[in-house]
Amino acid sequence: MSTDVEMITIQGCVESITFRNPQTCFTVIEISSMGEQITVVGILPFIAVGEELNLKGFYVNHPSFGTQFKAEFCERSKPATSTAILRYLSSGAIKGIGPATASRIVEMFGENTLDIIEREPSRIAQIKGISHNKAIKISEEYMKQFGVREVMLKLSYLNITNDEALRIFKRFGNTSVDRITDNPYLLCAEDIGFSFDRVDLIAASIDNVTPAYRIRAAIQYVLRHNLRNGHTCLPRHKVIEATDLLIEAGYHDIDMECDNLIDARTITMKKIEDMDFIFLNYLYSAECYCAGRLSIMLTVPPNELAVAAEDILFFQAEDGIRDDEYQTKAINEALHKGILILTGGPGTGKTTTLNAIISLLEKAGSKIILTAPTGRAAKRMSELTGKEAKTIHRLLEAEWSDGERLQFSRNENNMLDCDAVIVDELSMVDILLFECLLRALPMKCRLIMVGDANQLPSVGAGNVLFDLLASGVLPSVVLQKVFRQAMESLIVTNAHKIVSGEMPDIKEKNKDFFVLQEQIPRNAARKIVELCIDRLPAAYDFSPYTDIQVLCPSKKRDVGTLNLNNMLQNRLNPPDIRKKEKQHMGYVLREGDKVMQMKNDYNILWVRDDSTEGSGIFNGDIGTLLAIDKFSGTLMVRFDDKVATYTGDEAEALELAYAITVHKSQGSEFDCVVLPVLDMPPQLSYRNLLYTAVTRAKKLLIIVGTSHSILHMVNNNKKTKRYTALCQMLTEQKL
Numbered sequence: 001m002s003t004d005v006e007m008i009t010i011q012g013c014v015e016s017i018t019f020r021n022p023q024t025c026f027t028v029i030e031i032s033s034m035g036e037q038i039t040v041v042g043i044l045p046f047i048a049v050g051e052e053l054n055l056k057g058f059y060v061n062h063p064s065f066g067t068q069f070k071a072e073f074c075e076r077s078k079p080a081t082s083t084a085i086l087r088y089l090s091s092g093a094i095k096g097i098g099p100a101t102a103s104r105i106v107e108m109f110g111e112n113t114l115d116i117i118e119r120e121p122s123r124i125a126q127i128k129g130i131s132h133n134k135a136i137k138i139s140e141e142y143m144k145q146f147g148v149r150e151v152m153l154k155l156s157y158l159n160i161t162n163d164e165a166l167r168i169f170k171r172f173g174n175t176s177v178d179r180i181t182d183n184p185y186l187l188c189a190e191d192i193g194f195s196f197d198r199v200d201l202i203a204a205s206i207d208n209v210t211p212a213y214r215i216r217a218a219i220q221y222v223l224r225h226n227l228r229n230g231h232t233c234l235p236r237h238k239v240i241e242a243t244d245l246l247i248e249a250g251y252h253d254i255d256m257e258c259d260n261l262i263d264a265r266t267i268t269m270k271k272i273e274d275m276d277f278i279f280l281n282y283l284y285s286a287e288c289y290c291a292g293r294l295s296i297m298l299t300v301p302p303n304e305l306a307v308a309a310e311d312i313l314f315f316q317a318e319d320g321i322r323d324d325e326y327q328t329k330a331i332n333e334a335l336h337k338g339i340l341i342l343t344g345g346p347g348t349g350k351t352t353t354l355n356a357i358i359s360l361l362e363k364a365g366s367k368i369i370l371t372a373p374t375g376r377a378a379k380r381m382s383e384l385t386g387k388e389a390k391t392i393h394r395l396l397e398a399e400w401s402d403g404e405r406l407q408f409s410r411n412e413n414n415m416l417d418c419d420a421v422i423v424d425e426l427s428m429v430d431i432l433l434f435e436c437l438l439r440a441l442p443m444k445c446r447l448i449m450v451g452d453a454n455q456l457p458s459v460g461a462g463n464v465l466f467d468l469l470a471s472g473v474l475p476s477v478v479l480q481k482v483f484r485q486a487m488e489s490l491i492v493t494n495a496h497k498i499v500s501g502e503m504p505d506i507k508e509k510n511k512d513f514f515v516l517q518e519q520i521p522r523n524a525a526r527k528i529v530e531l532c533i534d535r536l537p538a539a540y541d542f543s544p545y546t547d548i549q550v551l552c553p554s555k556k557r558d559v560g561t562l563n564l565n566n567m568l569q570n571r572l573n574p575p576d577i578r579k580k581e582k583q584h585m586g587y588v589l590r591e592g593d594k595v596m597q598m599k600n601d602y603n604i605l606w607v608r609d610d611s612t613e614g615s616g617i618f619n620g621d622i623g624t625l626l627a628i629d630k631f632s633g634t635l636m637v638r639f640d641d642k643v644a645t646y647t648g649d650e651a652e653a654l655e656l657a658y659a660i661t662v663h664k665s666q667g668s669e670f671d672c673v674v675l676p677v678l679d680m681p682p683q684l685s686y687r688n689l690l691y692t693a694v695t696r697a698k699k700l701l702i703i704v705g706t707s708h709s710i711l712h713m714v715n716n717n718k719k720t721k722r723y724t725a726l727c728q729m730l731t732e733q734k735l
Helices: 082-090 099-119 121-126 132-156 162-182 184-188 196-204 211-229 236-247 251-263 281-299 309-319 325-336 350-363 375-385 431-439 464-471 490-499 521-540 561-572 687-694 707-715 726-734
Strands: 008-020 026-033 036-043 052-062 066-077 233-235 267-272 275-280 339-344 368-372 389-391 398-401 405-408 420-423 446-451 476-479 513-517 548-552 581-584 587-590 594-597 601-608 613-617 622-628 635-639 642-646 654-656 659-661 670-677 697-705
Touching: 008 036, 036 052, 036 162, 066 132, 066 162, 082 099, 099 121, 099 132, 121 132, 132 162, 162 184, 184 196, 184 211, 196 211, 211 233, 211 236, 211 251, 211 267, 211 275, 233 236, 236 251, 236 275, 251 267, 267 281, 275 281, 281 339, 281 431, 281 726, 325 339, 325 350, 325 476, 339 350, 339 464, 350 368, 350 375, 350 420, 350 446, 368 375, 375 389, 446 464, 464 726, 490 513, 490 687, 513 707, 521 548, 521 561, 521 670, 521 697, 548 561, 561 587, 561 654, 561 659, 587 622, 587 654, 670 687, 670 707, 687 707, 697 707
Parallel strands: 036 066, 339 446, 339 476, 368 389, 368 420, 420 446, 513 697, 548 659, 548 670, 670 697
Antiparallel strands: 008 026, 008 052, 026 036, 052 066, 233 275, 267 275, 398 405, 581 587, 594 622, 594 654, 601 613, 601 642, 622 635, 635 642
């Protein structure tokens, strides 16, 4: 909601509808007001020609279409005269009524038409061509439209905008106003997403809000907020302490309401190592299901495979595996057990081992599926194995229910058609996605999970790979030997030094790992831009768009993504009158920019180059902004082999990607990585982050910073604590 411009009110009649997005309800209309034609834009669901509107908002100057009125609030009046009602119904506003039918209805009922449709729909069936069932459907459609309108109007008095009211209506329907005025803290719910501070302000304007509602909402808000830190649960005492900091309600009252939520089964409590932990229900269920399903897979393994010993020896000899006992063990575990976790650092032969496993499974007649958590990781998996790999979301056939809630077509009622599933980059998989994958596995399906336990954990809640290994319950093989060919890469050898707590070799000048010493952050930023724009393209023929990626530990400061993105954009894609721009989150998106999707959005539509259509763009996908349509507010972005269309709201998840954080680079590899290592926040100066950044580079890594900063990161092996229960649950299953 815009707050920096004072709102004004205008009234008028809808003359025409220029544009409407049926998914977001973003609408462009023309109204007549005081003899003047005014273009109005905003979230205006079910607007129809002939309606009288009372709009609250402000004027904006569109670079292509001139002055427009941006409506934040909309009050609508039912058409009152027979002429206005006829015009309204003839516009197609209500499904099932066209101009001819509208004329017959209004001719019979006149100014009472809308009241008849609302209260006595059976009377409409008196008109030729309208059955009783059709009359009921017409009434239901009319009531739905005016139900939304009524909700929007009443919620506007709580300073809730049209688009926010639409989200609330999708959740609570016609009961929205009663639900919110009784308990405004429902607005903190995940699918509505109001901040707690804002809901406090709304609650202050409503009489007699039950104090317990505030405490209960605050407890759940604390749990949801900590999902961002990867926690699936929190110690009970920490939940109470954090809630008290948020609302200052007192430890005793919060503790009591915590018990009430548990008793009502709104949240779940479980004892882990003699300490009480609190969960949001769906996260407890996810970890519980994963532990139980994995336990069943161990208890009821797949059928024995008909793989001859000489076939194993043949593939070992062909791939040079015979001399590595760990690779041999991994192959045997994969073939003879239902589950395997295969881990190891760069150059230890994970790909070679995996290809041998795939070949032997195929030779035995197994139908294999390859999958990874992101598009880039799946593409890389395909390149390394020569087999098709899909993202987990695509594999499970992600879809939306009612346009809002993510579901997967593949589940326990519609399982995958396969004998074995191989998952790469498991460290990136959060607990909710892991649960969905396990639900879709057929009984006695092999599950082979590949990852690097020293990488950063998933962005989403959970610590799946770490917990699986820490439980000691599942068969696992850690590849340790770095092969001779890989040893020739300083990227590989230094990555292993870093993970072992040793200072990397920064003196070697003739390989693929360089350190450019710089102590002053501003100078480091300029040096990074110079490398990307001039030196690296000239020396290695690298493209700044497709080959070079700047990775930053932090978003802020001189060597953070925000500053470096602005600097790189100004050089690589400067302002040009031929390129359209969009002001966005404090910076500019411009046609031709390198951009990244910052969260999963399963509703974004795309078309592949082969004309197949689908939806869903995922957290970490990198693309190029092709076009900005100023009229509709849509953006076109190319991601590899597909072009996605973003609405104005969806585009809020896009950011410049000339420089990205190390966390966002997980699962990706780049020919050349430029990494600033200086002037970092202390909480981001640790070993795993440096290791993850280094292992993103395929051909060349350049660190710009100081030896002291590198050494500090290497020595800091304090891993970020994640509170999870999967390890404990797996151990309990074993007992």
